[in-house]
Amino acid sequence: MTNTVPSNADAHPAPGAGDFAARASAVAKVYGRGDAQVVALDGVTVGIPRGRFTAIMGPSGSGKSTLMHCMAGLDSVDSGQVFIGDTELTRLKDKQLTRLRRDKIGFVFQAFNLVPTLTALENITLPMDIAGRKHDKEWLDTVVDTVGLRSRLKHRPTELSGGQQQRVACARALASRPEIIFADEPTGNLDSRSGAEVLGFLRDSVRGMGQTIVMVTHDPSAAAYADQVLFLTDGQIVDTMQGPTAERVLERMKGFDRPAADTARTAAGGGSTSGAAAR
Ligand SMILES: Nc1ncnc2c1ncn2[C@@H]1O[C@H](COP(=O)(O)OP(=O)(O)OP(=O)(O)O)[C@@H](O)[C@H]1O
Ligand SMILES: [Mg+2]
Numbered sequence: 001m002t003n004t005v006p007s008n009a010d011a012h013p014a015p016g017a018g019d020f021a022a023r024a025s026a027v028a029k030v031y032g033r034g035d036a037q038v039v040a041l042d043g044v045t046v047g048i049p050r051g052r053f054t055a056i057m058g059p060s061g062s063g064k065s066t067l068m069h070c071m072a073g074l075d076s077v078d079s080g081q082v083f084i085g086d087t088e089l090t091r092l093k094d095k096q097l098t099r100l101r102r103d104k105i106g107f108v109f110q111a112f113n114l115v116p117t118l119t120a121l122e123n124i125t126l127p128m129d130i131a132g133r134k135h136d137k138e139w140l141d142t143v144v145d146t147v148g149l150r151s152r153l154k155h156r157p158t159e160l161s162g163g164q165q166q167r168v169a170c171a172r173a174l175a176s177r178p179e180i181i182f183a184d185e186p187t188g189n190l191d192s193r194s195g196a197e198v199l200g201f202l203r204d205s206v207r208g209m210g211q212t213i214v215m216v217t218h219d220p221s222a223a224a225y226a227d228q229v230l231f232l233t234d235g236q237i238v239d240t241m242q243g244p245t246a247e248r249v250l251e252r253m254k255g256f257d258r259p260a261a262d263t264a265r266t267a268a269g270g271g272s273t274s275g276a277a278a279r
Pocket of ligand 1 (some may be wrong): 031032036039040058063
């Protein structure tokens, strides 16, 4: 409806460093050597604002998962720094890194990664149990109700639908109140209705509980649940968008090279024949 596309190219989130749950500074990551060398991240500087829902979009191979893995301490960087809160993750020794990941970071992946022999509730509390941490019963109740799993807590993963399994994975990430949750295509394996449910309560956990979430997605309508979108191309952040709508995200994706445009078209599920040339 609005044809004025705000130029957000320079609008990196402006709050002070303390307002970022995670930060990357000039992060570079190269895979392989010689002819097989791939520059996955080419000097990424970005802050993830606390208490907000951030989506990361970009063509396949643009470095989205790599950025997420480097920021979450699941992969090492070749140069640059990563901070979770005030802690520089890139300086930590293995043991400290493991502890930081366990205490401060939640993960949700495309594959739900649940333990098949455990019930839904046992899966949700597993990280806390491994850490020998007491359950905050009240908080656990809030999380279970937020993801709508109250009646499924005794079920094992095989007795749950895909959407329910992903809700368990999200509850597991939320249960320990991490500083930040990283989600890599959390709705990639879900039908659109289950996907919308998962996205709905991810957004609710940001709005209602102040959780910080970063989510990689290919789907403009999934990105529209977020407060802001970061666009990644060839290992670099090339744009940001505040208050995204599916239409604006789709329009922005068309500006990228072929794979992005293909992805965007597929995700939109319908040809846009009119009003495509907004600028
Ligand atoms: N372990 C690895 N070894 C070698 N190259 C890798 C490795 N992981 C990623 N890459 C390469 O780094 C680049 C970025 O990969 P990455 O997985 O971050 O992309 P992506 O944006 O998440 O893509 P997709 O949307 O397909 O998931 C790609 O060219 C990929 O082939
Ligand atoms: Mg990926």
